[in-house]
Amino acid sequence: MKRTLVMLIVVMTMSSLAASAGSISGKVSGVTGESVVYVEAVGEKTFPAPTDQPVVDQKGLMFTPHIVAVQQGTTVQFLNSDKVAHNVFWISVSGNKKLGHNLGTWPQGEKRPFKFDNPGAIPLLCNVHPEMSGYIVVSPTPYFVVTDKSGSYKIDNVPDGSYNVTAWHEGAKNSSKPVTVAGEGKADFTLSK
């Protein structure tokens, strides 16, 4: 009897959780290639920094991948796979030049970490190869995604509620719109440069 009661409580709790975790999907249009879509805030809730450390590689005089989206507080590892010297720097985070930073120089095969505590878009540059371009988009919440090349996206496991969702694309103006998630939310964006 006692065991049945516990099982019932567990099932009900899981059902309840499943019902409150929805998704946001849609399409970013008006631009070509990958974009980043993220939920700006979930009330006053804060989120612990992820332990995963994504890697941005410098290979063949390119930042790879070109666009990386991470949650605020994530540490990104910058790897140099080239047999030439590189460096990584950014002059601003979403236009805030006080948050500019230069990681210096490091040899092939080594990584240099940096923790991104401020949300926003960070244009990555290399001071010896000015054609090199990459972006890190720091989302304030764990609810973000890099769209596919057609602009389609889906953010899973978003709690039910009402949020502001923002779409970012390289060189375009950000676009935000309110979205209500009740199991499933929809938000399409049309960006312009």
Added chain:
Amino acid sequence: MRCRSLMFGLSVWLLIFFLLSASSLAIPAFSRQYGTSCTTCHIDFPKLNDFGKAFKDAGFKFPKDDESFLKVPPVMLGAPAQKELWPHTVFPGTIPGLPPIGLRYNQFFQYTPASANNYTPAGSTTSPNVPRTDFEAGFFSIFMAGNFGSDIAFWVDDDLSVSGANANGGLGDGYLKFVNLSRFLKLPTDSLSLRVGQFELDLPFTQARSINISPYDIYTEANIGVASQQNVNNVFAMQDAAQGVELSGGHLYGGYHYSLAIVNQNTSGSAAAPPNVASPGGFFSDSNYKDVYARFSYRFNLEKDPTSRHDIQAAGAMGPRDHTYLNLGTFYFGGRSVQRFNGIDTSDNATVITAREPFYRLGGDFSFNYRTFNLFGLYMYGHDNDLLLNSGATGFTPGPAAKFNGGFLEADYLMLPWVMGILRYDRVQSSADFLNQAGSLNYFSPIGGTRNRVTPGVQFLIHSNIKASFEYAIRPQQALAYDANGKPLNPFRTNTATAALEFVY
């Protein structure tokens, strides 16, 4: 007569300024192949940064792991496995995946202050004058360079048109370079390479690929003896392209570097001098004798960290940068100047007799670099033996050698990644030049045996392939006439402000 002299002087001056001025080249073909900016290899094109020097040393390719950087794969002229079949097959090579063609165009505007009026005699309405302002079309050049695989590099550049005319252009450099032949001889890496063709001598500071609008005066200096006193008439100048072979080794970005070239004698200043007769094979040269050019330099990279010191670029706190370095070098050119005279043979018959006058150019140079500041200079001494026709015109007797010396000192400061400030001092000391020119009414007629020139300049990269350059040449004092005591009448300086706009693509 005066009119003709002035026209001649003007022509010489224009030649010096435009035809002999720096044929500066950068290589957009490499940008295309590697998908990278000009500034990967150049500070202020065509001036190379340390990476560009390493790229050049390696035979126009990335010094390490070149294939991984190529955005346009090369075309295979044979499967790599064909190497195993050699010598029973042609050794496989490659050609660039894109035609390795770059183009360049530049144009000039010049302003000459009021001193230009010294050439217009008062009251004269017919004499030519030096224009106060003048637009000039410059070069339209094509240049091609790359690597054929197996460490065989190539370079060809040609001026398709000069000063707006399509007939005045000519071949600049055209050569094949077999890089790192040392690997076949089990010598240290890059200690021996071979270059064959037509090329600028391995000068301490390139003239053909200089950032300056006007050439270094010492590089353009020919050694012409004092008329009626000396027989030296050697038109060779260090900036002349040479035809021959060159062995070289070492690196330009650190450590030792040497070159040893054997080149055609070129005392007439051109490849095919009028007195020459083409050989049946169609080759031209002043004589069978070959000139020799040798250079040795050592560059001390001054970073404390040994890893950084030995890398191609130094590891700065704010990213890779050029090394702080001191480069010391020396160079020598030795040859024989050839002149032919109408003389008498032992049977008292008229014949042509030949004077072969040994000459040499010897010099030293330094270059110091700290971050984006580069101070460099060169000193050169020129010496030509003189042979005077004897009284019977049957041979020659030694006369006083013709000598000159001089050099330059230049400071380049990259104030911003797109703004280069330049201050340059040129000096040439040749009493023969003064004696030959004094009172000749030639445009360039210096007072005294020493010609000093100070040339400040500034250059702006509008894009990394478009450049606006300005320089103001404070020229040597000169005069067109002298009084009975040899005192110059109305001495003046023909300072010139020159602007250039050039682009490569």
